[in-house]
């Protein structure tokens with residue numbers, strides 16, 4: 325039987341995840357993911373290696389970001405293409421030369437969408453298992469796109485029961501002895517920890533990871549940095565190797581999502597194929613997710629009278645909805661302050677075992 | 680769209696116990712499948728959990744349908760949620776935990792759906808005509824039927840037959856159906872239709888005023904039946920029309936041209952429509968159809984008031 329334990333944030337005095345269950349479910353069911361637009365956030369727009377002399381174009385909520393490196397190697401993020409001599413008025417998101425705040429960390433180019441003066445490096449999310457100055461080999465990096473809105477993609481990610489069905493051929497099916505889900509949150513993050521006892525071994529670990537057993541103990545963590553639309557997906561498997569995935573979902577437009585992922589498999593033995601195959605599994609897994617999230621997305625575009633139905637397994641997803649909505653509401657009231665620190669090392673929260 | 684209408688959304692052959700099948704009636708997506716005993720089931724093609732299409736799921740041995748996203752499993756008759764596999768419990772779910780069920784009726788090789796699950800089933804239609812097919816056409820349902828009345832050659836081809844613009848009987852109402860009869864020629868060289876005294880064949884079309892489901896009967900001038908067919912157009916998403924059809928060629932067909940109908944497919948229902956020809960198609964019978972439908976509707980309203 326499923327057990328759910330809740331660890332509500334203690335610090336915030338106006339925690340949107342109220343103790344009143346009716347208010348909570350009203351918020352869950354008023355979910356309008358396409359209407360959410362969060363600013364004053366760093367978005368991981370590109371892998372560092374993908375940005376060079378020639379400008380590449382990225383977007384956040386259709387707002388253009390042209391990224392290139394100046395002669396000193398520093399990244400420039402501009403609203404207009406440097407060759408666009410007729411460029412018109414600029415938005416409130418850039419300085420007088422049309423440049424956004426930009427920085428590089430963890431092997432990504434992060435662009436700030438919001439009031440430029442508020443851009444501060446301490447709002448870059450903590451990703452314990454990515455080297456701060458990047459440099460992961462290319463086979464651990466990749467790009468996939470989702471034909472759906474970014475919050476739906478993240479709601480999909482934080483709900484792991486779906487993996488037992490649509491990713492069964494990669495990560496194993498729903499057969500196990502028991503499962504526990506724990507959810508932690510603050511005003512800027514939500515973290516879900518799923519512990520499975522004697523779960524069917526992930527086929528990809530059987531095939532390429534050298535795992536011989538039929539069942540394994542699994543502890544999976546999904547931690548979402550709400551504003552940046554970026555997630556950590558950290559899995560501990562025994563027997564098996566830990567999986568260390570950074571999974572941003574940049575809302576390039578409201579119904580299309582860009583995922584420049586980094587799967588750090590340097591913890592896996594060099595002789596183990598899993599080290600090279602696992603990062604590539606993202607191509608397959610993302611298509612499987614897309615098969616559901618793509619038809620889902622338009623069904624969340626308009627207000628819907630019929631409420632979604634929920635099971636106790638949906639706790640994390642429901643809380644994600646409420647937290648995102650609360651942040652959007654706060655921003656609509658003109659409050660863009662970070663009440664919680666997103667860059668503080670979260671190793672303990674996610675239970676990261678340093679190799 | 681009134682609720683108690685039975686739409687022929689599929690041919691019997693299209694529905695299996697192996698793979699769910701998706702159709703729509705207007706903007707209402709529907710998933711169809713067969714239980715192991717052959718019963719056809721229909722639910723809204725939208726999982727009430729996270730709105731994924733149920734047609735992407737699978738059919739379990741029990742006959743229930745399982746959503747492919749998180750495995751929620753629904754009973755086909757009631758739409759009731761019967762299992763959430765990850766919960767590993769034998770619990771019963773509250774009655775609101777259900778997908779929307781629709782009425783289903785299968786007869787004569789067609790699967791018909793009524794959006795009102797409680798509607799009384801329609802009468803059985805006899806036997807299934809052996810030839811059948813499905814076409815999806817980028818033309819709105821009402822326009823499709825109008826074109827069928829005004830010039831069927833834009834929508835269908837009958838082997839060796841040329842439809843003429845001349846009607847033997849203009850569209851009228853017979854027993855609640857819209858019926859017309861059109862003169863036809865064999866496609867061999869002959870005197871042009873405007874100068875022809877008598878035509879060798881005729882096509883009778885009897886159409887349901889609401890669904891547009893049409894029975895086609897092709898006879899020669901000695902009243903021998905050559906071909907019969909049923910054409911079932913159903914409005915689909917984005918205003919396309921999904922057409923299911925069944926047909927049978929008569930075994931006895933006197934005359935060379937009629938015999939030649941047996942070589943190859945006797946009936947083809949087009950997937951593509953010549954837009955240029957359609958644009959300039961002169962409306963005639965279709966205008967009468969509108970009048971007749973109004974008359975029929977007014978009469979039904981009166982009857983409803985009396986009842």
Ligand code: FES
Pocket residue numbers: 726727728729730731746747748749750751
């Ligand atoms: S959407 Fe169908 S089970 Fe979750």
Ligand SMILES: [Fe+2]
Pocket residue numbers: 480481486487491609613
């Ligand atoms: Fe997934």
